[in-house]
Amino acid sequence: MSGIVLSASVRQNLLSLQSTADLLATTQNRLATGKKVNTALDNPTNFFTAQSLDARAGDINNLLDGIGNGVQVLQAANTGITSLQKLVDTAKSIANQALQSAVGYSTKSNVSATITGATANDLRGTTTYTSATASSNVLFSGAAGGTTAATAATTLGGTSATLVGTAAADGAGTAASLAFGLTLAGTPSATTIAANGAPSDGETLTVNGKTITFKSGSVPAAADVPAGSGVDGNIVTDGNGNSTIYIGTTATPTATVQDLADAIDLASGVQKAVISGGTATLSNSSGTNAAIAAGVLTLHTGTGADLSITGRADLLNALGLTSSVGAGDATVTRQRTITSASLGTLIQDGSTLNVNGKTITFKNAAAPAAANVPAGSGVNGNLVTDGNGNSTVYLQGGTIADTLKAIDLATGVQTASNAGGSATLTVASGQVASSIVAGALQISTGTTSDLSIIGTGNALSALGLTGNTGTGTSFTAGRSAAAGSLSGKSLTFTSFNGGTAVNVTFGDGSNGTVKTLDQLNAQLLANNLSATVDSTGKLTISATNDYASSTLGSATAGGAIGGTLTTAITFTTATAPVVDATAQSVRSGLVSQFNGILSQITTTAQDASFNGVNLLGGDQLKLTFNETGKSTLSITGVNFNAAGLGLANLVQGTDFIDNAATNRVVSSLSSASTLLRSQASALGSNLSIVQIRQDFSKNLINVLQTGSSNLTLADTNEEAANSQALSTRQSIAVSALALANQSQQSVLQLLR
Template structure:
């Protein structure tokens, strides 16, 4: 064949055809394999780079199986912890049942003693108190300068002072003719007080809070109210309220003298003794009203200042004011305060309420013994009833009288009322109250603590309203006598790890204890509780938390002491007495609890996957890259009952009382906390592992994509190349055929 000589054109066409065939073969190979680099000869750099990327991708893909197993191991551990939590909750429920069941003892260890008269509100007792004393503010008398202290003889009232009117003309205008017998009502021109000034039916005067009422007609024809009496033209109730009967225009009745008597009755200058419908009017204090040369003179009396309110025309007609008209005016006259009287006299109508008894201060002289109400008695300026309520009569009554009335109310002094109306004092439950350096030294008595309130100015005038004069009550506390517990102390050493206590019984203030609630508040930190029954038996026992403990024992503590043990006889504390039924019920709960604890053991053992159990203390190691340098070690924890601090309970020891049960509950709560912490740790690690799993998957994709970018062919481009090369090959074949045709022409010539 080497001797065959091809023409230049044939040879050129043949070479072109061969080149096209090679290119077409290469293109067809790329289309068939999908790669443009199939061997190192195609592109050494891309071939070996892609091979490295594929190798790394394969290595990481092999690690994904281990990572996936790690995820399942962590999920299994999480499921196991969830189950353990449910078991712990079940155990808690059983422990709470124990707390809600009977305490397990019929009688808890205790000490008890009887406090006579003690109640839940007042543990001190009420039958063995001694009287105490309380001092008022220093009171001064009326001596000029206001610094002279009172004595027991200082009067509660003051000295009478006159109110002198002006000369009042008669109805004819003649001056200085106001006389005792002058009629108050008359026809025009008759002897009246300025004529038009005369009162009419229904008019009133108010004198020291008492009412003087004017009525037409006569007293004899009037209906006599119960308890009232008639004296001439007057009907009075004996308490200063009076009705003046005017008669008629044709037959006037009342006189200025009648009106003056009515004013004196109201002011306390005069008094009226009511008997069988009659009223006997007599002098009481001060000076009776007088009329001389047309001048009306009144006095205050000693028990109250004088205050008169009425129509101006009437009071003008009496010469007591210069005002005129039908409107009311008020005329006053104060008493004189002297060294013999209080610097602030007690007001009429004031009261003191002493331990529920009432002392009333009245502007009058005390009645005679024969005239006091049945069952009452009079002594000096005091009238007392059989119940300890008193009236102190301000006309002549002294500080001593006021103190006697207070002592009668408190029982500090005893008293008796004889059949003749005489009040006799005798020894009571305290020392008689007295004046000491100008202050009232008041005895409380023993019946109750002292409480004094009042109306009017009695509290202030007697120095019982505090230093500022604004206090509304005066109080004092009795002293506890032999057998009482006020002032006594009670101590207990630490009981079952509690706080030692020292308790002082008192009125409930300044840290003292009065009520059962206050006592229990003091005992609670030392795990003790107190109760008291209707007979005053105070029992102090172990609380439910430590019902199995023995008070006063060397092991449990709670030894009693203090001064109260000398005043009262306490029982010896004995061990608690078990309740068989309650103990059996609690033992059954212990059995149920132990069954749950056993399930914790088996559950933690069953929480394995592929041979790894994180709840049994195994360690999980995960590798995240092909070099083995990126790893995660997850160390498991043995979540057995022992690892969780949950020992098996013992019947008769555990759940035996609330304290034992609470210890178990505390251990369960700690176990729950441990499980939650471990679950959080595993959850955090699971998140890390899942993140690395996703990262590995993405990395494999990146590596494979990078490798593909280096070696994969563009099928669209290669298909176009194949089509173009096919066309080119056809053209080359045609060209070769044309070149061969020239040689065939030469062959024709030879033929």
């Protein structure tokens, strides 16, 4: 080939064609491989850098499998914990069922003693007490100067006072002709109340808290009135001071002012009504009956209450009782007077005293006849008693002596024998009836209970029972302690099953002493003991349900009884608890169910594994997060079988045997639940870390592979454009070579 001679132009075109072919080959290789760096010869720096990045990405990718397995191990453990928690909750429900079932003993260990007369309100009983005397403040009569001491005969009610009206505005005449109705317009009438004063249907007057109602129409027949009510004239009264007055019609008024006066008297207690067969027979009860003379209405208070009338002003004005006018209400009052025969402070109608739980009511009325008292009750003087200590004292004739009798009946100092509506009072054996000395009430407490008096209205203050300041809201006094009294005696119990030792002193309930059953139980509760008292006064102190299986005073449980009370009364020797076979059978069945749950807890913990790793079985999980092995996470497993959770199989006849044993199991289950929740939290935290690192590794692999690609990958768009350009250049070079050879072809033609 060296002998061939090419022209310069041909050689130049040939070189160009060879260069284009080389470039085209390179471009086609890049398009075929997709890389611009295929070997170290292409770009040593990029080639080896990319190779290093790819190698690291591959190493991390290999670690992802281990990380994924670690995630599954953690999830398996978490699933196991969830199931274990449900099993523990099931076990807890079984334990709670044991707590709710009957205690396993029909009788718990106890000691008892009988205290005569002991009640839940006073454990000290009655036989060891004598009645004491409590003095009230000095009471004075209504004599001038207010210094005369009251006596037993001093009345509770006052002296009737008079309320005198004025002549009616229309010149009303006598009571017999003064009818309710309307006047002719502008024409006064002697037989009717002025038009603006006439009562209308449904209108009411309130007298001393009683209601008088005006009703249109004629009064009903006796046979048609409500049971217990009666008719008198145009009035229907219920016998308790409430009345309905039938006023007829506008055209034909029927009711008279006398009817209204009688109704007011019934409400104020001046008159009383005896009802029989629907008919009411009215008679004077206290004071003087209302009357009308020369058009003037005169009313009187009763002796048992002051007079108060509230109603429409125009009506009261038409009656001459007020100068007020209008459709609004007006009130007219008149107070009783007090004298040397009555208390200086009169007791208000409706006031009450509550004495040792019994009620004494003061009522504005005269004492009823024996035939009219409620069945089972009896009247004695001016009081009616039900025989159980509850009484009503009638103010229109009642005295201090009647009040003292009522108090004695409530305290038990006196008793009542009721027969035929009459009450015969007897002072109880060994008691002294209450009295009044130098104006001060001398109230016997009785022996049944300490004295406690509270009141409503003004009864407490009117009787001097509000203390030195006069503002007291109760009056109390304790009984006197007799020889052998339980007051001041102590009762002790040593610590029972880890409780707080008891040392109580019996007394009136003040200064830390114990009087009531509630106070005693408050002291016993902290020592796992409780007390009861029955109707015979038998005080029983026993173990609570929590320690129903324990024996009081035993070496193992404690709770030995002592104190000076044990020398005053005799306590029984502590009895052993008596097994309830049925209840224990139920609890034994629950023990078996519980043990079955524990077995499932253990097997569930054993099954919570993945790929041979069990974090609930004590295995350790170690995860590597980078290719150098320097970034790792070690997770130490736990043993969450029944024993690992602090749970053990229950023993028949020992566990669930009483509430204390059951509560210990409940406590261990609560601890197991806490342990499971704590471990679940730790696993959740670790799982979060692993998942974060898993995501990080995936993203890092992507970064490394992208970086490697950026160093070696070819731009296919560019290489395609280069291929097209080189193909064009190659065609041009071939054409140029052909042109360069044309001169030699001309010489060839000459040689031919």
